[in-house]
Amino acid sequence: MPGRTARILLTLLFAVFLAFLYGPTLTITILSFQGPDGGLTFPMNGASLHWFGRLFATQAVGDLGAALRRSLALAAMVTVCTVLVSLAAGMAFRRRFPGGTALFYLTLASLIVPSILVSLGVGLLFTLMEWEPTWYSSAFGAQLTWTLPFGLLIIFALFNRFDRAWEEAARDLGATPWQSFLHVVLPIIAPGVVGIALFGFTLSFDEFARTLLTAGTGNTLPLEILGMTTTVTTPVLYALGTASTALSFLVIGLAILGVRGLRRPRER
Template sequence: MEPRPRSFYLLAIFFGLFVLFLYGPTITIGILSFQGPGGGLTFPMRGVSLHWFHDLFQEQAVGDIWGAFRRSLALGLMVMVVTVVVSVMAGLAFRKRFAGSGLLFYLAVTSLVIPSILISLGVGLIFNQLGFKIHWATSGLGAQLTWTLPFGLLIMFAVFNRFDPSFEEAARDQGATAWQTIQHVILPIIAPSLIGVALFGFTLSYDEFARTLLTAGSYNTLPLEIFGMTTNVTTPVIYALGTLTTAFSFAIIAVFILTVWVIGRRRARRGSDAGKGV
């Protein structure tokens, strides 16, 4: 076996340091969250226990953690659904050029380069001027869609650029209507990509801070609640919260990956059965 060049090990070390840089803060918070009852916010650790995780589920003197979590979860699900639906519709529409399509595309992705706090301020001002109540489920939803929709659109554009139109032609030749073609041909084929868009939509919304800061109204989402706790909470309970929310995020990612794997397995099994004439 030919020995690896020195550059391989240098790049491997660089990559390892990069991963440590990315996940080091999260690992540190995870370690500090397992301190004993007398633990503080810094090293060295004072004992090892699950005390602060237990304390997290008790009534807190500051903040509404679980209410904020429910709001973030509900908002993330709403953003996910809207992002998937609009992205698919836009992907279907942009397969053919139409008047103003280029301008519309650039307007959609421009929000990615505008500072997030300005988006939050602008959406909040618009709702105020129109006389609407600023609320996490309305103005917060609108502000976060300016963040998630461009990603969903870009993914769908890439998917449909590679989509083979012969599948649709075959369906129409068999007498399928436009909706039947979408429902039974297009959506099943692009299902893994839809799951990716859904994952983007939910995770980007779940931890979004800046675009929600001025559009959440009187009730905080979880990122806003955690930010508020950093100025009031002086115990590792905030680290326990960070550890649980991180674990929840990884669990959501695992569920989406498992869903894609199951879809792939079903497709492979159907293809095998079709090949055998079953």
């Protein structure tokens, strides 16, 4: 009986936690389907897809379409760079080299520094060098200080469990270093590489603090949302939240399907 009571209490606690975690997202999703005359609060005034149609229309303030394209392009750039650098670093750190430990801790130090200070530092650097801050240069570099440490931690965990016997067997059969990497190492760690790409994309797509002072005149989507909430607020923001949440779930679903697809050849 005490054990059953404890399970019930833990279940209720977990349900409350889920409601606290996903309640705001659910509320935004419901309010995004209001009619053309809908407001920002309950009760809803009609039901339609009107505000989804207004997503990429000309807004009174802001340009969501251009901001979304910038965020997607920036997230793609950050994802590719994070994957490539993490793979290269993972292969390099498989052997000890002078300064390797200091370089590792220096890379992880960017996780400790407050994000707004990183944004301020990168923005000041571009100003002192008389370079124009843009979303594809200074914001790109600032976001890499956030995504690369996560990529390195994942790749190091993968190689810590990697069995070198498979790689050595390929070398014994005459494979070159590149062939053993492409046909043996990469397929084995591929699910982890997909995870690094997923981290890079999601962390970059909604990053705000490290982009605030480095994006220049071209706002990314989080910055555009901030500008709209400080000037004019309409249910189109709720529709945007619903659409971006659906996009996140789509990316996660594609990553899961990709991991399963990579595992099938190994299982066979």
